[in-house]
C-alpha cells in the first residue's frame with residue numbers, strides 16, 4: 159500500500175482525493191487533486207494557473223483531475239488546479255495579488271518572503287518534492303497572443319534534458335523550445351532539481367474554449383501514456399513539434415501604445431519590421447525590427463505596452479528554409 163502526502167492531504171493506492179493545500183505562512187488554500195493509481199509507478203505533477211489569466215491551462219487541469227481514474231494509472235498524479243488563486247480572484251493576470259510579483263520569476267521561493275515567495279516555496283517543498291515528472295500548463299497571458307508551442311527544460315543534467323524532450327515531442331503543437339533558464343520558472347527550477355519538466359503554451363488573451371481545453375487534455379494524456387503512467391498508446395497528432403532555436407525575447411524600451419505588424423506564428427526575414435511603439439499622440443518612439451529570420455512565438459497584443467516588459471519573442475524555424483518567402487500569416 160502506497161500513501162502519497164501533499165500538505166495535509168493524503169491518498170492511498172487506488173484513491174482519488176480532492177481538497178485544499180494551504181500555502182505555508184498564509185491563509186491561502188490551493189485546490190488540489192491527488193490520484194493514486196491502482197498499480198504503483200511514477201508520480202507526475204501537473205499545475206495550472208501559475209499565471210492566473212491563462213485559462214486554458216487552468217480548465218485543462220480541472221477537467222483532467224475530474225476525468226482520470228485510479229484504475230487507469232500505473233503511478234500517481236498530483237494536480238494543482240490553480241497556483242495563483244488570489245490573482246485569479248482579482249484578475250491581476252500574471253501577478254500575485256498581495257505583492258505584485260510574477261510567480262514564474264520567483265522559484266524556488268522563500269518561506270519567510272512575501273506571498274509569491276511563499277507560494278513558490280510551498281510548490282517546491284510539497285508538490286515538486288513528490289514528482290518524478292512535471293507538466294506545467296500555461297497559455298498566453300491576458301495581453302499576449304501566441305502560437306501554440308511547448309518548452310522543455312534545457313539547463314539540467316543530460317538525462318533530464320533528454321527525458322523532458324521526449325515528453326515535449328508528443329505534444330500536438332508545431333514548435334518546441336528548449337529553455338535556456340535553470341531557475342525562475344517553476345518547471346525550470348524542477349528541471350534543475352532533476353525532474354524532467356515541460357511547459358505547454360496553448361491559447362491566449364484571457365480567453366478559453368472547449369476546443370482548446372480538449373486539445374490540452376489530449377496533450378496531457380499523451381505525455382502520461384508516453385511515460386507509461388496512463389494506460390493506452392500515444393494517440394495520433396496533427397503536429398510533431400520542430401525545434402525552434404536561438405530564441406530572442408525582446409522587451410519594450412518605452413511605455414506607450416503598441417502596433418504589431420505580424421500575427422503570432424508568422425515567419426519573417428531579418429530586417430522586417432515587427433511593430434512600433436508610439437506615444438499617446440501617435441509619434442513613433444521605437445521600431446521593433448527582426449534581428450534574424452524567424453518565427454514569431456508570442457507578442458504583446460494589448461494596445462498598452464510597458465517599458466522593460468515583453469514585446470515579442472521569436473526564434474529560428476528549421477522548416478522555414480533559406481530562399482523561401484516570408485509570410486505575414
Ligand SMILES: [Zn+2]
Nearest residue numbers: 209212296297
Ligand atoms: Zn504563463
